[in-house]
Amino acid sequence: MKILTLSIVCLAAMAASSADAASRTPGAALDKADADHDGYVTRDEFRASRAAQFQRLDRNDDGVVTLSEFPRLARSNRPKAQALKTVITHADRDGDGRVTRAEFVDGPAPLFDRADRDQDGRLSRDEVAAVRDQLESLK
Ligand SMILES: [Ca+2]
Ligand SMILES: [Ca+2]
Ligand SMILES: [Ca+2]
Numbered sequence: 001m002k003i004l005t006l007s008i009v010c011l012a013a014m015a016a017s018s019a020d021a022a023s024r025t026p027g028a029a030l031d032k033a034d035a036d037h038d039g040y041v042t043r044d045e046f047r048a049s050r051a052a053q054f055q056r057l058d059r060n061d062d063g064v065v066t067l068s069e070f071p072r073l074a075r076s077n078r079p080k081a082q083a084l085k086t087v088i089t090h091a092d093r094d095g096d097g098r099v100t101r102a103e104f105v106d107g108p109a110p111l112f113d114r115a116d117r118d119q120d121g122r123l124s125r126d127e128v129a130a131v132r133d134q135l136e137s138l139k
Contacts, residue, residue: 030115030128041123046112047105054104065099 033041033049057065067074067088074081091099091107115123115131123131 030123030132039125041112041128043109043112043121046109046123050109051101051105054101057104058101063101065104066097 029049030041033045035045035048054065057069059069065088067085070081070084073084088099091104093103093107111131112123115127117127117130
């Protein structure tokens, strides 16, 4: 349950940091990850979407994300700042207060693992829909 909560926070932060209104829900973030639009989100596509996400979070483009990159967010929007803090804390596996690209992009993907019910390494529309329902029922 803890892992699922983290995934939700993670996706919420992903959605929050995106300027694209269509990606403001966790489910939409997953839909968006299907880069070749074949109806399946593969592990590579999921990873690529995390890489894109990292790029958006890394505002000064130094390959490291820290909370100090979001001074305005921290002041103006508490829930988002809290979500971001949680994401950074969990992604920061060596605990140095900075999240590197490797920590963020190559870290474990509990949401993907959980959503991939038949464990074929890709998420079908049904699998994405099921996890979206789950996430939305927890709101
Ligand atoms: Ca795909
Ligand atoms: Ca770190
Ligand atoms: Ca699957």
